[in-house]
Amino acid sequence: MDTTLRDGEQTSGVSFSPSEKLTIAQLLLTEVKADRIEVASARVSDGEMAAVKAITKWAKASKLLERVEVLTFVDGDVSIQWMQETGAKVMNLLTKGSLNHLTHQLKKKPEQHFADIAEVIAKAKKKGLIVNVYLEDWSNGMRHSRDYVFQYLDFIATQPVKRVMLPDTLGILTPDESYQYLSEIVERYPKLHFDFHAHNDYDLGTANVLEGVKAGVHGIHLTINGMGERAGNAPLASAIAVLNDFMPGVKTSVAEKSLYSVSKLVETFSGIRVPANKPVVGENVFTQTAGIHADGDKKNKLYFSDLMPERFGRQRKYALGKTSGKANIENNLQQLGIRLSEPDLKKVTQKIIELGDKKEMVTQADLPYIISDILDSNTIEQKVHIEDYVLTHAKHLKPSATLRISVHGESYEEHAQGDGQYDAFMNALKKVYKKRKEELPQLTDYTVRIPPGGKTDALCETVITWQVAGQREFKTRGLDSDQTVSAIKATQKMLNLL
Structure with missing residues (x-):
């Protein structure tokens, strides 16, 4: 299941518009070919409702409605009514997976919590909804309140739920723990479908997903670009590549060829830049x-x-x-x-x-x-060398240039001012050629460009068109990371061509 549009949107500073959510949802189900997508949290905002309505309308027409899921809460029938209004069919009920959360956040006993959950599930089933359950903070529950976790799972095994979702809510698990806890649960409850939801706080999300699949979980939750709260979730592209390459007995529906393009789209919509060294989808990884x-x-x-x-x-x-x-x-x-x-x-x-x-x-x-x-440059005989120059540009002062140049082995040095640094350079050059009693051609056009796409900071090409009195025009090019220097290089070529 891809949860970019729900858990991924909890990335700090990210909020997708309804149209962006619809576009991403369509790509995830039709291009990426995720089995399921979690698209929103119930009751959050009017914009969230508008987004879910747009997604469910499209999904219903495309016969994909049961692959669209929404996070809901143990709140009587409030979330259920929200679900019905949006047209969604699958609710992922957020419940407490650790005794610590239950005791200090809800201030309830396990039996009270279970009764509330059973009530919501019964109401949802009556309305024709499919119910999955999240055990929030399950990873800490396994570490510190195992008896409660198994008490909860004994209870939920009696309920009409489709999937039980086990999140590493705080991203605390090691790969060894992921395998140990999940394999124990899968063996103990063979009739239940378990999903594993890994967070990436220790940068172990993908490794934990791999161990979870080894342990026999039936579903994994991932996000595009690893988006999510704090350090994010296990990233879809990395996890799929790992499973395809290191778990030969496991098959997924995901189309690898679509992962980079959807990553770039989500990067654009979210405004969260993908690091250049991010595996699979980063710009530098190949x-x-x-x-x-x-x-x-x-x-x-x-x-x-x-x-x-x-x-x-x-x-x-x-x-x-x-x-x-x-x-x-x-x-x-x-x-x-x-x-x-x-x-x-x-x-x-x-x-x-x-x-x-x-x-x-x-x-x-x-x-x-x-x-x-x-x-x-190979075609031009080098008889003129611009050996040194100093260009200055200061507030309230005219730009100036000091130039030393060698012409046929004879050295000259001149200083001049101008309207710009290159103009000052040309004025100094004219003084040199005036001493030589030679006339420079007229500059008739000056063009600056960078390679197509404008993505480079390395090179700038200056093309200058010159007119020699009574003769045809000709062009010279200069290349450098600095615009003025590239113009000076183009000028040196002109001097040698003369």
């Missing part, structure tokens, strides 16, 4: 960074595992940075359908290492720009 790994993949898939990205509708990436090495770059070029000579490949590799040393992020989209810049 990205090799070290060059030795890329080299091993190229030679015999040495760094592949069963956790292949294609299973989840994704593809392997090779990061570009100072640790990349030639193999990473070759893999990226292959994906782009580009082949380079060995000398050019070395130059591209060196450029990427330089950017990595500056802590700049290089993406595959940057590669054509880097290659273009390097191949373009």
